[in-house]
Amino acid sequence: MISIKEEEIVKYLKESYNPIAIIKYGSFADGSANENSDFDALVITTDVEKHDSSVVADTVLDVWVYPENKFSSGYDPDEFLQVFDGIIIQDQRGLAKKLIDRVNDYIDQTPAKSDEDIIQEVAWCEKMLARTVREDAEGYYRWHWLLMDSLEIYFDIKHLYYHGPKKALKYMQNNDSETFDIYLCALKEMNQDNLAQWIGVLKALK
Structure with missing residues (x-):
């Protein structure tokens, strides 16, 4: 169950970007958020790419917005390691799940130090x-x-x-x-x- 604060933030993201997918990660995903925490999320849209650091519901956003074509071809999962244990809020086309799965496959295949x-x-x-x-x-x-x-x-x-x-x-x-x-x-x-x-x-x- 998400808080009223998170509901306001998600509403803002949906109204601002008409997202295809939203993944939240960080402290709001693992339950460790406090009054000083940012809201971390990755948003996939049709064609917008930007970093959103707006303040919504008295919370600073740290939201990375990407167009869907960023994930339609070869991309480096190392750029998106932060979503490895993220929580999917919205996923209209399965892109969020595919991204998380690919990131975790990349982590699993990373060789250990000798x-x-x-x-x-x-x-x-x-x-x-x-x-x-x-x-x-x-x-x-x-x-x-x-x-x-x-x-x-x-x-x-x-x-x-x-x-x-x-x-x-x-x-x-x-x-x-x-x-x-x-x-x-x-x-x-x-x-x-x-x-x-x-x-x-x-x-x-x-």
Whole structure:
């Protein structure tokens, strides 16, 4: 069941674009939306192509509008990864379902990182960890750089597709809570022991 706010947004999209298909994704699709969330959607129309960032129902839109011929020939599914778990609101000709299916096929066929790649990534983490001890701007920069990139490396080690930090954190919290708690501690405090413990987890997993 969609909220009154979403009903207003969908009404706006239908009146503005006479869409063939609408796919919502992001926080409004996974139930994590709050008062500061954008409404993310992909809209397929007859011939319009634009990005709509209007404010509707006190919500900023992040809506990408494409003509149907964008999907009638060879297109790169990598451009539309965000809809992999999207919710179809409207789909007059089955284009939305075909797009989601193709994106998920692309994700499923993406090769996992090799053992050699993972060894190199973990070695990079260890090298970066050593460089964070310098108490200057570069050391602090490397600290944050390491925290950000190591999350994706965790997913490489687990042979899981990385869908960005928001979904990654949610997955880790739900499926590997002990590791999540270690990573959270590293995020919350600039404490060398916490950061070293997190990198130690990656080293043990590889």
